[in-house]
Amino acid sequence: MATSTGTISTSAGPLDVSTLVSQLISAESQSQLTPLTTQASSYNTLISAYGNLKSALSTYQSAVKGLTEASFSSQKSSVNNAGTGTNLTTDPFTADVNSDDSTKIVAQKIQSAGIASGTTFNAGDSIAIKIGTNSPVFVTLQANATLSGVRDAINAASAGVTASVVTDGSGDHLVLESNTGGTANTIKVTANNSLSGFAYDPSGSTPSTMTQTQAPRDATKAASGTYSVSVSQLAQTQKLSSAGITPGTTFENGLLAIKTGTGSTAIIKPATNTLQGVRDAINSSDAGVNATIVSDGTNDHLVITAKDSGAANTIKITGTGNYSVFSFDPSGSVTSPNVATGQTYASGSLSLKVGDTTVAINPTDLNNSGAIDLNDVMTSINNANAGVTASISNDGTNDHLVLTPTGSSATSAVSLTGAGDYSGLSMGAMGQLLKAQDAKLSIDGVAVTSPSNKVENVISGVTLNLAKVTTSADNFTLNISNDTSGITTAANTFVSAYNTLAKTISDLTKQTPSTTLGESTNSSPLASESSVQTILSQLRNTMFSSVDGGNGISTLSDIGISFQKDGTLALDATKLSTAATNNFAGIANLFSATDPDTTNTTSSKNGIVTKLQTLMDSLLSDSGLIATKTNGLQASLKINQDRQTAVQTRLSNMKDAYTNQFNQLNVTLASMQATQSYLTQQLANLPKVGS
Known part of the structure; x- marks a missing residue:
């Protein structure tokens, strides 16, 4: 320089x-x-304008993705009580529509026969997997492989299935599950040589060792109709409470065994010997229960609650040593340890505790046998009227004293403490605050039970959420119907989202002629950009393409949606309402139908929203036009x-x-x-x- x-x-x-x-x-x-x-200023202006356009397209893309299949095929439930009287039940249940698994799409799953561990499949052998009408995908082993190697080769080939290996008593099994649900996406497998055992074609005549373990199913809707419903009992979770335990009490010896429902028995040995240690050990186990400590102001109570409701989920607790006070039998009775037949008692004492009430039991020779025996003890307890009934059972070898809480004490914790000769009769049990029970209801006169107050798969596609028991004065009906208002909302959202985009594009491309002679036209940044016109053309062509399978509804104009002179959309509410009433399923098909052949994105079997989602993904991709x-x-x-x-x-x-x-x-x-x-x-x- x-x-x-x-x-x-x-x-x-x-x-x-x-x-x-x-x-x-x-x-x-x-x-x-x-x-x-x-020139640089012009470039920056265009870059900024395309950024604004991209933002508007992204907002529109989000709106389109929010218009799911359910948006155009929603159903609604209503509950009505036609009973008479002044004390009718309010809101005993609600109903969620299309919320349970009975209406969900399901993919096919097939499984091979058992294969011995370590079996080798030969290099060069191949398998071809075909999903629905798609072309088959060929998988050839590049080297000798185990079953896990076959699985990995299939998964690496992106064949439209997910392969896995499961093992049971008969060996290892190759499992193939279609990545796409529905009856149109069934699996067909051809294979050769060492892989031939994996061939599967249910329509063919050649026997196959592959079997279907999960049938494909298309998505369905809830069964519309009116149902009479009454609720006689709510499901309940069992809850137990111990007798009062003096704060600071320790438990020096013994174990706890807890079994809930059909689950396995959990053996529990607390790390510390306090009541808090017992609680923590129970909660850290896999016993199917939760434990808490509740104080009544004087004593502590261990409260144990089953995690799941239902009559099958009863709790059984067996405690030994100091932990025997936490025992509980589903029958509600308390059983003593073994008592030899003919056992007599010469000295000692008995103390019976029912809930928080303690009664001294003083047996005497009531049957004049010359000694106090187990029958005398039983009779003395019954004569005390302490809230329990005493009885004697025999297991074939030994006798047992059985105490059953009754009346107002039926849910109380019970313990019997013996000293001297009576020490062998010491026993205890938790009280039952809530019993395990199923929900009981009637639907159109059919008795139904459910372990949960969330009742599924009784009315197809409907989940009932029970809250209260109904009475004989009630007369509840549940109505499941098409939600035409939901379609109106979705259609308005569809129109509004496009009009917002159209307005933004109009502002970015408008040309305003000058009112002053000699001055040039005032143009917006993208006024001369052909790319924008291409985008608009693609959007309009997609929106007014025809969709098959609508039974008379194939275009947006059939349901009252049309373009106006200014390029925006307008909705004829009356025409939409008529279409929704006459052909509810046709509207859902128009917007959200999907061609089983997912590679054919412009197929007339795809609905308008389905096509728009594909178009927007393309426009806004890293290699898209923007x-x-x-x-x-x-x-x-x-x-x-x-x-x-x-x-x-x-x-x-x-x-x-x-x-x-x-x-x-x-x-x-x-x-x-x-x-x-x-x-x-x-x-x-x-x-x-x-x-």
Whole structure:
């Protein structure tokens, strides 16, 4: 770069070097730099405008994705009580429609016969997997492989199934599950040589060792109709409570065994011997219960609650040693340890505790046998009227004293503490605060039981949530019907989302003619962009394409949605309502139908929303039209910026060169002025002729 050697100053000579150089560089800049900065501004404006367009398209994409199949095929439930009287039940249950598994789409699953562990399948052998109408995908073993290797090769081939290996008593099994649910996406397998055992074609005549373990099923809707429902009992979770335990009590020996329902028995040995240690050990086990400690202000109570409701989920607790106070038998009775037949008692004491009430039991020889025996103990307990009934059972070898809480004490904890000869009769049990029970209800006169108050798979596609028991005065009916208001909401959302997008695009592409003669039209950034017109054209073509299978509804115009002159959509509510009433399923098909052949994205078997989702994904992808256009503009802007840098460097060098040249000229002119002044002065001093 040239370096200025002079000072830009008008005092150095007659020339205003600063002004001259500034004017010359300004002229050069106008001709070389200004076109580039103008072009850069245009690029930045377009990039920003495409960013706004992308944002608007993304918002529209989100709205379209929110319009699921359920949006256009929703059903609703209503509960009505036609009973008479003043004490009718309110809100005994609610109903969720299409919320249970009975209406969900299911994929086919097949399984091979048992294969011995370590079996090898030969390199070069192949298997072909075909899903529905798709082309088969061929998988060839590149090397000898175990069953796990076959599984991995299938999964790596993206054959439309997920392969896994399960093991049972008959060996290892290859399991194939279709990645797409529905009856149109069944699995067909052909195989050769060592893989031939995996062939599966239920329509063929060749026997196969592969069997179907899960049948494919299409999604369905809840069964519309009116159902009479009454609830006689709610499901309940069993809850037990111990007798009062003095704070600080420790449990020095013994174990707890807890079994809930049909689950396995959990053996529990607390890490610490406090009541808190017992609680924590129970909660950290897999016993199917939760344990808490509740204080009544004086004593602590261990409360154990089953995790699951239902009559089958009863709790059985067996405690030994100090833990015997936590025992509980589902029958509600407390049974003593073994008592030898003919056992007699000469001395000692008995203390019976029912709930928080303690009664001393003093047996006497009531049957005049000459000694106190187990019958005397039983009779003495019954005579005490302490809230339990005592009886004797025999297991074939030994007798047992059995205590059963009764009346108002039926749910109380019971313990019998013996001393002396009676020590062998010591026993205890938790009280039952809530019993395990199923929900009981009637649907159209059919008795139904459920372990939970969430009753599923009774009415197809409907889940009942029970809250209260009904009475004989009630007369509840449940109505399941098509939700035409839901379709109206979804259609309005569909129209509104597009109109918002259309408005944004209109603002980005509009041209406003000038009202002043001679002035050019005022154009928005994307007014001349053909890419935007392409996007609009694709959207409109998609929206008004035809959809098969609607039984008379094949286009948006059939349900009252049409384009207006300004490019927005309008909805004829009356026409939509009529269509929803007459052909509810046809509207759902129009919007959300899906071609089983997922590769055919433009198929007339795909609904409008299905096609729009595919189109939006394409437009907004990294290789889509918006990204391609934006990347091109950014590349052009980078070239422009490089050119501006080069021009600015050239202008800087030119400025230095001009400055040096004009400074030198100024020095020369200044010297000439001095010489002229000197000569003028000398000439003025010459003698005048004739003087």
